[in-house]
Amino acid sequence: MAIRPILQYPHQGLKSNSAAVLPADPAVDDVVQDLLDTLAASPGVALAAPQIGHAVQIIVVDVSRKKGETGHGLVVLLNPVILALEGRKIVREGCLSAPDYTGNVLRHEEAIVEGLAQDGRIITINARGFEALAFQHEVDHLNGMLFLDRIQSLSTDLFRRKTRG
Amino acid sequence: MDRFAIVTAFGQDRPGIVALMADSLYRLGCNIEDSCMTRLRGEFTMMLMVRLPAGIDADTLGSRLTSKTAPLDLALLCRALPDQAATRHSAPDVPTFMLSVYGADHPGIVAQVASTVAQQGGNITDMNTRVIGSGEVPVYVMVLEIQLPQPQQAESLRQALDALKPLLGVDLTLRPLESVTF
Numbered sequence: 001m002a003i004r005p006i007l008q009y010p011h012q013g014l015k016s017n018s019a020a021v022l023p024a025d026p027a028v029d030d031v032v033q034d035l036l037d038t039l040a041a042s043p044g045v046a047l048a049a050p051q052i053g054h055a056v057q058i059i060v061v062d063v064s065r066k067k068g069e070t071g072h073g074l075v076v077l078l079n080p081v082i083l084a085l086e087g088r089k090i091v092r093e094g095c096l097s098a099p100d101y102t103g104n105v106l107r108h109e110e111a112i113v114e115g116l117a118q119d120g121r122i123i124t125i126n127a128r129g130f131e132a133l134a135f136q137h138e139v140d141h142l143n144g145m146l147f148l149d150r151i152q153s154l155s156t157d158l159f160r161r162k163t164r165g
Numbered sequence: 166m167d168r169f170a171i172v173t174a175f176g177q178d179r180p181g182i183v184a185l186m187a188d189s190l191y192r193l194g195c196n197i198e199d200s201c202m203t204r205l206r207g208e209f210t211m212m213l214m215v216r217l218p219a220g221i222d223a224d225t226l227g228s229r230l231t232s233k234t235a236p237l238d239l240a241l242l243c244r245a246l247p248d249q250a251a252t253r254h255s256a257p258d259v260p261t262f263m264l265s266v267y268g269a270d271h272p273g274i275v276a277q278v279a280s281t282v283a284q285q286g287g288n289i290t291d292m293n294t295r296v297i298g299s300g301e302v303p304v305y306v307m308v309l310e311i312q313l314p315q316p317q318q319a320e321s322l323r324q325a326l327d328a329l330k331p332l333l334g335v336d337l338t339l340r341p342l343e344s345v346t347f
Contacts, residue, residue, distance in 0.1 A: 043346075044346065044347055045347065046347050061308055083343070091343055091344075091345060092261075092342055092343060092344040093344075093345055093346070093347070094344065094345070094346035094347075095346065095347055096346065096347070098252075102344055102346070130345065133347075134345075134347055137345075138347065139347040
């Protein structure tokens with residue numbers, strides 16, 4: 001297939017809910033291949049279908065593209081959902097679809113993600129650390145959420161509007 | 166050619182400061198670009214980079230803004246900005262660190278820490294300080310965001326900062342800012 005341009009906000013495709021897919025649908029394979037080709041040509045470690053213009057629930061994550069990370073290697077997930085999150089943490093996050101800006105967002109250290117493989121098998125992944133962040137970020141894309149919707153504090157975290165008890 | 170100005174203003178915090186400032190700028194034909202506003206105890210402070218409309222310079226903007234925001238009694242300053250200073254650049258991929266420093270409050274903590282960072286080639290890109298704790302035992306807290314052009318500078322900065330601890334009577338930690346782009 002092909003390397004697709006990664007859409008940038010304000011493209012409204014990034015703010016829409018994506019539709020669930022059927023693994024048997026041949027169009028799914030085309031989108032997956034486009035995602036893989038585009039990911040391979042990008043500086044990132046993960047992509048969601050809406051970022052290349054498809055409003056369907058497909059993500060690809062491969063944190064091993066980042067030096068020092070292994071995770072589960074390349075994961076292609078259809079209709080992924082996050083079943084559980086553990087360990088709140090603030091992370092400075094950015095996105096290829098909203099470049100040149102980063103913000104402090106609340107994420108979780110561990111995530112259990114479930115979805116379908118391309119052959120229809122159910123896959124459950126216990127992700128930790130960087131990989132857990134990647135899954136949380138990509139699943140957000142399927143729900144029309146950007147990290148900008150999750151910014152937790154403007155600058156450093158220590159001083160945010162604490163009221164004296 | 167777009168022209169830009171920096172507006173700084175501060176005044177006693179109350180509801181409506183941002184609204185009146187923004188409305189005044191809007192009515193004067195200015196566009197607020199990047200800005201930063203916060204409250205320092207009871208004072209609300211603002212720094213705004215604004216794009217100037219044709220036919221209005223920074224000095225004119227300053228006097229018109231002062232009169233339009235007169236009900237707020239703000240201290241207001243407006244200065245023209247060189248074109249190159251207002252150019253938007255892609256965020257460079259420079260390793261960024263957070264530094265927390267805290268200890269019993271006394272003069273000189275900021276000066277010593279900042280000069281150590283500068284000597285080590287670090288660039289302070291953001292900084293907050295607060296005096297916390299009880300009135301009898303005030304504690305000074307500062308949090309800095311520091312960019313180091315070379316990641317290997319971190320160890321030497323860490324050592325230089327550690328040497329400050331006994332001198333200043335502070336605790337401090339330098340840590341990489343986990344920054345991820347997906």
